[in-house]
Amino acid sequence: MFFQHIYDKSLAQASYLIGCQAKGEAIVIDAKRDIDTYLQIAQENNLTITHITETHIHADFLSGSRELAEVTGAKIYLSDEGGEDWQYQFPHIGLTNGNIIKVGNLTLKVIHTPGHTPESISFLLTDHPATDEPVMIFTGDFVFVGDIGRPDLLEKAAGITGTQEKGAKEMFHSVQDFSKLPEFIQVWPGHGAGSACGKALGAVPSSTVGYEKIRNWAFQHKDEDGFIEYLLEGQPEPPKYFAMMKKLNKVERPLLTEVPKHKKLSKGEFLKAYNNGVKIIDTRNKVDFTRGFISNSINIQGNNSFSTWMGWIVDYSEPFILVAxxxxxxxxxxxxxxxxxxxxxxYIDQVENLELDLQTADVIDIEEFKTYLNREDVQVVDVRNKTEYEAAHIENAENIFVGTLEDHLYKISRDKQVVIHCQSGDRAAIAYSLLRKRGFKNVKNYSGGMKEWLENNNTVIQ
Structure with a gap:
C-alpha cells in the first residue's frame, strides 16, 4: 500500500493519496484545488488516480475533486447521506453507510458519521494483502486529534437556523459509535491545529482510536446534555467565506485545472485601476507596510493566514490587485x-515611483500605550476574537473583532484617540489599514499586543 499525507499549512487542511501498488490504482480523499500536487505524487510512484472522494461538503476550502476528475478521468464518490437538503448537485457516484470502495487490493468502507454536517462520512481502510482487519480511518471533520468537529458552522456560517443543536446530538451518537472501533486503528483527520473547524485541535497529524478515547475530551463525556453544552461553547467565529465554500462545493461551478499566472501591472495600468476604486491588498510584512503604504490599501500579510484573512475581508464580487x-x-x-x-x-512589486503620496502608520510601544489607558478621550480596541478577549483582556478595552470590524465601525469613535491591539500585531495591522481606509484619522497601533503585555507581567481582566 502507498500512503501520502498532504498538508496545507495555510488552512491547516489535510488530504490523502492512497494507492495499491500491485494494481497501480489510487484514491484521493478531500483534494485541495491546486491539484498538480496529486498528479506529481501519482506519477512519481507509478500510480493512476482512479477514484476521488470527500468526507463531506466542505466549508473552509474549495475542494479540488472536480478539477482532479476533469484532468484524470477518475470517478468521484460522494456522500448521499443526510437527506435531500445535503446532496451534492453535480454528477457523482453516491455513497451511503456500509458501501465499499475498492481500489486495487484496498477497500474503504463508508461509515455515516453525522454531527459536523448531516452528510458527513468517514472511510475505514483495509489493506487486504497485509490483513483483513481495518488499519486506518479517515475522519474528515468528525474526529480530530484531541477534538471533534463543530456542529454550529451550518448555522453560524451558512445561516441555516436550528441545525447546531441537532448536529450536536448527532455528534454525540457518532462519537459513541466511533469508540467501539478497534483501538489500534490509525485516525487520519481532515484538519490540524489552526483550523477554525474546531476549538482545540492537536498539532500532530494523526492518532489512534485508543489514544483519542484516552485524551480527547469528547470521549470523556458520557452525559449527552453535558457533551452538547461543552461542544457548543467557546467555538471560534467562522470566517465569512465559509458560506461561499458551502455553496461552491455543492453546486456546479467553473473549474480551474492549473495554477494561473497573474500579470505584473505597469504603472499606468495600476493607476487606472486604483483611481477606479479597485481594492489594493498589500501582502508585505507589517513592518514594511507601516513605513510607507498606498492610501486605502489593506495590509494582509502573505503568511500562512493570508487566505483566511482574505476570506474575512474581501468579497467574492470584488476584483483586487496584490502588492507582492x-x-x-x-x-x-x-x-x-x-x-x-x-x-x-x-500585481505590483513596489509602492514607490507610482506618483502617489505614501502614508505611514502610527505604531506605538508599550510605554506610550500605557499613557492612553483609562482616559476619557481615548478608546482602546482589542481586535482579537471573542473567546480570546473573554479569557484575558486589558481593563476598559473594547472587543471589536477584526474579521467583522467593517460591520461595526459605528462602535468606533471618530472624535476620540483610538488605540488598537491584538495578540502579537498581525491582526492589528489589518485593522489599522481598514480603519485608515474608512477615514479614521486618530488611530494608533500598539503592535506588541497582549503577548508583550503579558510578558511584561501587566494586569489583565479575566
Missing part, C-alpha cells in the same frame, strides 16, 4: 485558489 514580489505570486495564488478567490487583476 514576483517570486511570491505562485504561493499567494495557490492560497487564493484554495478558497475560490479567483478575481486577482494582477
Amino acid at each position: 514580489q514576483e517570486e511570491e505570486m505562485e504561493d499567494l495564488t495557490r492560497k487564493l485558489m484554495r478558497i475560490g478567490m479567483d478575481q486577482t487583476m494582477g
Whole structure:
C-alpha cells in the first residue's frame, strides 16, 4: 500500500493519496484545488488516480475533486447521506453507510458519521494483502486529534437556523459509535491545529482510536446534555467565506485545472485601476507596510493566514490587485485558489515611483500605550476574537473583532484617540489599514499586543 499525507499549512487542511501498488490504482480523499500536487505524487510512484472522494461538503476550502476528475478521468464518490437538503448537485457516484470502495487490493468502507454536517462520512481502510482487519480511518471533520468537529458552522456560517443543536446530538451518537472501533486503528483527520473547524485541535497529524478515547475530551463525556453544552461553547467565529465554500462545493461551478499566472501591472495600468476604486491588498510584512503604504490599501500579510484573512475581508464580487514580489505570486495564488478567490487583476512589486503620496502608520510601544489607558478621550480596541478577549483582556478595552470590524465601525469613535491591539500585531495591522481606509484619522497601533503585555507581567481582566 502507498500512503501520502498532504498538508496545507495555510488552512491547516489535510488530504490523502492512497494507492495499491500491485494494481497501480489510487484514491484521493478531500483534494485541495491546486491539484498538480496529486498528479506529481501519482506519477512519481507509478500510480493512476482512479477514484476521488470527500468526507463531506466542505466549508473552509474549495475542494479540488472536480478539477482532479476533469484532468484524470477518475470517478468521484460522494456522500448521499443526510437527506435531500445535503446532496451534492453535480454528477457523482453516491455513497451511503456500509458501501465499499475498492481500489486495487484496498477497500474503504463508508461509515455515516453525522454531527459536523448531516452528510458527513468517514472511510475505514483495509489493506487486504497485509490483513483483513481495518488499519486506518479517515475522519474528515468528525474526529480530530484531541477534538471533534463543530456542529454550529451550518448555522453560524451558512445561516441555516436550528441545525447546531441537532448536529450536536448527532455528534454525540457518532462519537459513541466511533469508540467501539478497534483501538489500534490509525485516525487520519481532515484538519490540524489552526483550523477554525474546531476549538482545540492537536498539532500532530494523526492518532489512534485508543489514544483519542484516552485524551480527547469528547470521549470523556458520557452525559449527552453535558457533551452538547461543552461542544457548543467557546467555538471560534467562522470566517465569512465559509458560506461561499458551502455553496461552491455543492453546486456546479467553473473549474480551474492549473495554477494561473497573474500579470505584473505597469504603472499606468495600476493607476487606472486604483483611481477606479479597485481594492489594493498589500501582502508585505507589517513592518514594511507601516513605513510607507498606498492610501486605502489593506495590509494582509502573505503568511500562512493570508487566505483566511482574505476570506474575512474581501468579497467574492470584488476584483483586487496584490502588492507582492514576483517570486511570491505562485504561493499567494495557490492560497487564493484554495478558497475560490479567483478575481486577482494582477500585481505590483513596489509602492514607490507610482506618483502617489505614501502614508505611514502610527505604531506605538508599550510605554506610550500605557499613557492612553483609562482616559476619557481615548478608546482602546482589542481586535482579537471573542473567546480570546473573554479569557484575558486589558481593563476598559473594547472587543471589536477584526474579521467583522467593517460591520461595526459605528462602535468606533471618530472624535476620540483610538488605540488598537491584538495578540502579537498581525491582526492589528489589518485593522489599522481598514480603519485608515474608512477615514479614521486618530488611530494608533500598539503592535506588541497582549503577548508583550503579558510578558511584561501587566494586569489583565479575566
